[in-house]
Amino acid sequence: MKFTRMLRRMIMLLAASALLLGLPAAATAYASSATSGTGWIRLAHLSPNTPAVDVYLYSFGNSNAEIVLHHVAYGTVSPYEAVSAGDYSVAMRASGASPSSQPVLSTSVTIQAGHAYTVAGMGPESGLRLAVLDDDLSTPSGKSLVRVIEASLKDQSVSVSFGSQVLSSKLAFGTASSYFTVTPGTETVKVTANGGDANSTVTLGAGTVHTLVVLDGANGLEIVNLEDAAGAGDVPAGAAATGFGGTAPHGPSSPVPWLVVIGAGSLLALTGGLRLRRRPQPGI
Amino acid sequence: MPTRRSAAALALAAGLAVVGGGTAGLLLTRHPSAAIHPPAVGLDALPAPTGPIVAPPQSADPRPVAAPVSLTIPVIGVDAKMITLGLAANGTLHVPSTTTVVGWYTGSPRPGAIGSAIIVGHVDSHKGIGVFFRLITLQRGDRVYVRRADGTLVVFRVTSVRTYLKNHFPSESVYGPTPDAELRLITCGGTFDSTTGHYLSNIVVYATEVS
Numbered sequence A: 001m002k003f004t005r006m007l008r009r010m011i012m013l014l015a016a017s018a019l020l021l022g023l024p025a026a027a028t029a030y031a032s033s034a035t036s037g038t039g040w041i042r043l044a045h046l047s048p049n050t051p052a053v054d055v056y057l058y059s060f061g062n063s064n065a066e067i068v069l070h071h072v073a074y075g076t077v078s079p080y081e082a083v084s085a086g087d088y089s090v091a092m093r094a095s096g097a098s099p100s101s102q103p104v105l106s107t108s109v110t111i112q113a114g115h116a117y118t119v120a121g122m123g124p125e126s127g128l129r130l131a132v133l134d135d136d137l138s139t140p141s142g143k144s145l146v147r148v149i150e151a152s153l154k155d156q157s158v159s160v161s162f163g164s165q166v167l168s169s170k171l172a173f174g175t176a177s178s179y180f181t182v183t184p185g186t187e188t189v190k191v192t193a194n195g196g197d198a199n200s201t202v203t204l205g206a207g208t209v210h211t212l213v214v215l216d217g218a219n220g221l222e223i224v225n226l227e228d229a230a231g232a233g234d235v236p237a238g239a240a241a242t243g244f245g246g247t248a249p250h251g252p253s254s255p256v257p258w259l260v261v262i263g264a265g266s267l268l269a270l271t272g273g274l275r276l277r278r279r280p281q282p283g284i
Numbered sequence B: 001m002p003t004r005r006s007a008a009a010l011a012l013a014a015g016l017a018v019v020g021g022g023t024a025g026l027l028l029t030r031h032p033s034a035a036i037h038p039p040a041v042g043l044d045a046l047p048a049p050t051g052p053i054v055a056p057p058q059s060a061d062p063r064p065v066a067a068p069v070s071l072t073i074p075v076i077g078v079d080a081k082m083i084t085l086g087l088a089a090n091g092t093l094h095v096p097s098t099t100t101v102v103g104w105y106t107g108s109p110r111p112g113a114i115g116s117a118i119i120v121g122h123v124d125s126h127k128g129i130g131v132f133f134r135l136i137t138l139q140r141g142d143r144v145y146v147r148r149a150d151g152t153l154v155v156f157r158v159t160s161v162r163t164y165l166k167n168h169f170p171s172e173s174v175y176g177p178t179p180d181a182e183l184r185l186i187t188c189g190g191t192f193d194s195t196t197g198h199y200l201s202n203i204v205v206y207a208t209e210v211s
Helices: A003-019 A256-279 B003-027 B170-173
Strands: A038-046 A054-060 A067-072 A083-084 A086-094 A105-111 A116-122 A129-135 A146-153 A157-162 A167-171 A178-184 A183-194 A196-204 A206-215 A223-232 B070-071 B078-085 B102-106 B115-120 B143-148 B153-165 B181-193 B200-211
Touching: A038 A054, A038 A067, A038 A105, A054 A083, A083 A086, A083 A206, A105 A116, A105 A129, A105 B181, A116 A146, A146 A157, A146 A167, A167 A178, A178 B170, A183 A223, A196 A206, A196 A223, A223 B115, A256 B003, B070 B115, B143 B181, B153 B181
Parallel strands: A038 A116, A146 A206, B078 B102, B115 B181
Antiparallel strands: A038 A083, A054 A067, A054 A086, A086 A105, A116 A129, A146 A178, A157 A167, A157 A183, A183 A196, A206 A223, B070 B078, B070 B143, B102 B115, B143 B153, B153 B200, B181 B200
C-alpha cells in the first residue's frame, strides 16, 4: 500500500538521522609525563667551635664531586641546589685540604624527587656529625611552617617562641625541632637560655616554610631566619579558565532543533497521509 | 470532498518537505568546523631582552624583590605586559580580561623571590589566538624572562611542560611551596567543550631561575 511504503520510508529516514547523532569520540588521550625527577639539597656548617671546612657532594659511586663549597664557616647555610633524585654522599674536609684526601666526616643521603634536604655539620668539634634533615615543602593553606635548630654552644638548651606561641622548650644543642604550624604575621622571636636571652623581629608569610637557627654571636646569641620555601599564601581552588575556544576545532552543533523539525514534519505528513488513505465518503 | 483531500495532500507534501529540510539541516551541521590556524605574524622568535640580570635568592638572606611588569619568552614570540590578579569569590584564580596580557597572582611569591610565582594567560579569545597560544610548544631548557619594576631581569629555564585535566588539577605541585625561585605559567588546552565554553585541560609550564 502507498501509505505503508511512505511510513516505512519515513521510519528509515528517522533511523538514518538517529545514526548521525553519534557523539564525537569522548576519549581524550591523557598522558601525564613522569615528574621531572629532581630534589633539592643545601649544605650548612652549624658547629660553633669547628673551623671552616670544604663541603663536597658526590653522586653515589662517582668520584667527581657534583658540588664543592669552599671555606664554609660556622653559621653558613648554602642556597638549595636542584639535583637529580638518587643516592649521594656528603663529605667534609678541612678548608683547603686536597679533594683526594680522606674526609673528616662523610654521610650518605637519598634524595627523593620533589623533596628537600639540609645536610648540616652539627654538635661540638669533638663530637661533630653530619645531620640529614628532611625539609618540609607543604603548608596548610594560609599558614606558615617554622622549626628551630639549636646551634649555640654557649647554651646546652634553648627555648624559642614566636609571639605568644612556644615553638620549642629546652631544645638541646646540636638538634633540630620538628615543624610547627603558625599563623602568619610579624612577631618577636624570643630565645630564652641560661647564658642570656635574645630577641628578633621575624615575618613569616602565609604559604612559607622557615627555619630559625640559634647561633653563637659575637655578643650573646644570634637568630638567623632562613626562608626554606614559599608558595601561594591563599592556594587558588583548582584550575584556571584561560581560553575562550576561538582556536579550538568546534564539535558539531546540537542536533536537537533539527530533530524537532523532522518530528513535526513527520507528524504533519502522517496526519495528511492518514486523511488521504481514508476512502472518500459519498457527498451528502 | 475534494477540498478535504487536497488539504490532506497539502499537509502530506508540506510534512515531507519539512522532514526533508530538517534532515538536510541535520546533515549539513554534523561536520565539525576546523581549528583556526594562527597567522605567522607576531609569533616569530624574538631577541632576548637585555638588562641587569639578578642572581637567584638565598634562603639565609631573602631580600624583597621588585614587582613584575612584563614577560618575554623569545622562542614563542611572547612579549607581554604583566598585570596583577587575585582570587574570585569562589576561590579560583582570576584571569586577565584581555587575551594579550599575562597576569601574576599576587598571593604567590614575586618572580625571582623564593617560591613558585603563578602567571596565567589565555590560549585564545572567541575569535583568535591568545598570548599563551604557543605555550604548549615550549621545551625543557627554553628561556623565560621577567622584567621587574626596577628594570632588572630574572631569567628562568623551562624544566617541564604538563597537561592536566581540570578536574584532576594537582594544586599542590602547581601552587605549593618550592625552595628555589620558580615560575608556573598556566593556560588552557586539551579538548574545548562548546557546551560549557571551557577547555577541559590546563597546560602548566614549570621553570626554575637560572643561576
